[in-house]
Amino acid sequence: MSDLETQLATLKAEATKAIATSDTLERLEELRVSYLGKKGQLSQILGGMGKLDPAERPRIGAVANEVKTTIETELAQKRQALQQAQIQAQLEAETLDVTMPGVYRPQGVMHPLNSTIDRLIDIFVGLGYTVADGPEIETDYYNFEALNTPADHPARDMQDTFYLPDGNLLRTQTSSVQIHYMEENDPPIRIVAPGRCYRRDTVDATHSAVFHQIELLAVDEGLTFTDLKGTVKEFVRQMFGDVPIRFRASYFPFTEPSAEVDVMWKGRWLEIMGCGMVDPNVFKAVGYDPEVYTGFALGLGVERFAMVLHQIDDIRRCYSSDLRFLKQFA
Structure with missing residues (x-):
């Protein structure tokens, strides 16, 4: 070898x-x-x-x-x-041992206020509106003055709120979102503004110092109260069905003319929202020409809708985080 x-x-x-x-x-x-x-x-x-x-x-x-x-x-x-x-x-x-007992994690459910907000927004989005939001801490200008409510206006007494040391305040309505949006956008405008609001109020079964609002705003050339009524009626139809509806003359600083809207619900009239044509002074505050543009707005309280739809007897249940109450909405 x-x-x-x-x-x-x-x-x-x-x-x-x-x-x-x-x-x-x-x-x-x-x-x-x-x-x-x-x-x-x-x-x-x-x-x-x-x-x-x-x-x-x-x-x-x-x-x-x-x-x-x-x-x-x-x-x-x-x-x-x-x-x-x-x-x-x-x-x-x-490898998982499928013979071992699993760890049970109960499935969460949506809070009745959140589900109500989603339901309301879905209707308005379906009507062509865009969701807009804004800060919960506002200046006096955006919360009151730009909405035709100067410092000496008596309507402020009904919306007395929580003021901060720097002079700002917790917003009393989501109407302030409309001012921000109009300052940054030109007509035509169609927005829906949901959010949390604050007012110094005595807490009881139907009132809370913290609550939720949804407000609607439409601005364009040639909008009339008829357009507002048509929007409200279609919203009521989708939310409550074919129920009787009425408009009652009312007053709001930022709309003229203004009205309250009631629906016949379980044999009695139920107030569901306020609405009206946007006051020309509001348009002037954001630089719109009121001789060219008109608009309408409406506002409603989410808690009232949630309490009616779910037959909740006390508004405080919505904030108590009581699982016995919340599990009913699974």
Whole structure:
């Protein structure tokens, strides 16, 4: 046996043993490069074939091919075994015992106020309105003056609110959102403004110092009270069905003419919102020409709608976080 044959036999034995004892795919790749790479041990051994007698070269070449094939086969088999072991280990680590009792996590439900807000907004969005919002901490200007309610206006007594040390206040209505929006956008405008409001009020079964409002505003050329009535009637139809509806003359500083809207609900008239045509002074405050544009607005209290729709007897239940009460809305 020639020296090359001896080296090839030794290489085959060492490679077979090393491959068999390798325990990672990374180590297996290192062995492949070491034995079969361009600068590997097999290439180094075959580099000496040039010194052989031409008659011996075919035989040594056949032995070298057999060694190479053996090493490649061993590598492939070991790679497959390691990959299968890796997959099995991963399966065992990630396997769930389906016979064990699960951890019960009760599904939450939407608060009746939130679900009512969503229902109201869906109707108005369906009528072509866009949702707008604004800050809950307002300046006196946006909360009162820009809405045609100067400092000496008696209507402020009905909306006395919570004032902050810097002179700002917690907004008493989401009408302030309308002023912000009109200052930043040109007509035509159609927005719905939901949000939390604050007023210094005595808390009882139907009143709260914190409550939620939704207000609507439409501004365009040629809008009339007829457009307002049509919008209100369609809203009432989608919310309550085909029920009798009436408009009662009323007063709001920021609309003229103004009205309260009642619906016949369970045999009695129920007041649901206030509305009216936007006062020209409000348009002047935001830079709109009242000789060109007209508009209408309406506002409603979310709590009143929630209490009517869900037959809630006390507004304070909406804020108590009592699970016995909230679970009823699952």
